[in-house]
Amino acid sequence: MNLDFIFINTFLLSVCVYVTLGADSWTCTANTDSNESTSTCKNLEKRFKTLEIQMKQVQKLLQTNGTNTYTTIDGIPKDCEAIYENGPRTDGMYMISPDGRCPFLVYCDMKNGGWTVIQRRIDGRVSFYRPWDGYVSGFGDLDGSFWLGLEKIHRLTRDGSQIYFDMENYDGSRDYAHYNVFTVHEAATAYRMNVDAFGYRGSIRELLSYHNNQKFSTYDRDNDANTNGNCVISHGRGGWWYNTCYMLGNLNGIYGKREVGGVGYYDGDHLQIKNVEMKVKAMHGVC
Template sequence: MEVLAVAVLGALVALGQGQPIDPHAAPASCPPPPPRDCQDVHARGARSDGVHLIYPAGGAAAPVPVYCDMSTEGHVWTVFQKRFNGSVSFFRGWDDYRRGFGRADGEYWLGLHTLHLLTLQARYELRVELEDFENNSAAATYGSFALAPRAVSAEEDGYSLHVQGFRDGGAGTAAGAAPVGRGRRLWGGGGACGVGAALVGRGRRLWGGGGACGAESIEPPTYGAEPTELHSYGAEPSLTGQNPHLWGRTHPCGSAPRAPPAGDALSYHHGQKFSTFDRDQDLFAQSCAALSSGAWWFRSCHLSNLNGFYLGGAHLSYGNGLNWARWKGFHYSLKRSEMKIRRL
């Protein structure tokens, strides 16, 4: 009754002020929600690559600067990791990786929690772009990417990686050396004419490579999801992938080797928690983050380490550079990496 009286009183006041009352009038329209990712930024009219503000946690939260790629493959991508010159240190602790660091107009990491919020609201595709110091490039794409999608507390879940649907995204013009690694069997490749490739290994068996020009090296066994043998550095799968590459093949004297695609160096880490040097959540007895000088979804330990040291190409140290083992092995630190997602 009181509510009705108040409504009548309000109507009388409006009439007294000469304002007509329309019972069928539509309510005032609400402003559009703030952009949650770069695709929303594009939908609002932006068309150029560059830094924009997004609101992964909603309009009430603070905006987050991010680099938007609006040109690659004819799609719009939200970039969450970008490295190209080593100007920003990526050897950081848990809090930095959870919050994010760097600048969106330079090298940066968007932040685990922001990435979790983004991938929680829709299905996203991941694209990983790589470049070496010889200006060769390669890319890998994953049809489904999310962090801790079923966790009530994403941090307690370790921002676990959920990635599926790998497909290669092309390669440059020159082949990298046959990869080598810890805790698994290795297969090698031919080097210069008449000289077999030198394979460096710790606590593991080595298979060697080609000799005379045009000869084939020994082919590895069929790739399996799990290793067939344990060694001193733990269990990791072999370096031949679902898309078999020409790892270890020699070539005629004077001709360039055939370029391998990027290969799948991330599916091995599916289901793993994120680890940093001050929060060890991997499956290995020692800290993979400390051993690999990085922060990643380490298992025992890695096939990719894109947050490792920026070592500028070939390096003698094992697996602690900006590595993507399926493409360049564990002794080559890449020039550029970029990880980006788009909503499907």
């Protein structure tokens, strides 16, 4: 492995990240709540933090000198688990490329073994009432509440993945749901989702299979199976793979609302939750 080639290409990638990050991750839009910071200094601080992460990845490559198991372009790992297996064990933002194409930033849950986080709700600073294009490209703050983006989730899960829902209730207790097989298909299918309930583990009843084979819906793109209206508009405004309308869904609903339309799921009644994090990892041979 040519170390100069790696360093130059990764440096150029870092410069590219610095130039484009504002458009990809940090730009506030009309749908972003007004109390989200627009300070130029804060944006620059986040961009330099991103560059620091990239240089640490370069340093790791230089240290391993051909012995690493990173599998995609110019040494960029395919997901958070690949980074975890090569040494870095600190939660935070990292650059990945699941398929050898354009890399992008993600938040990695390293303390639990290298999961790639695709959604998080921890406060109401980021509005999830977004149009189709917003849900395709992603929005929010990788350090806070965010939606990674349907196209990136497709790239991460196209060959099949596990998915883990980590939920915190208002009383401080926690619940989880873990599926061994989860896939989001390409844009031509309206990002149709498949999930297999076989081998399900969780502290709540298995619910996500109700959404199996459903297309993604937003308030301006109604793809649900409900013949009486758009589930997005009637159930909290957040995009999801709605059926008629949801079971393990509404995780993109209105944050803090303690009734129908708020963040939660349905199991005979709407069950409210305070925080949620969705994360994926490779299937590891599960059929």
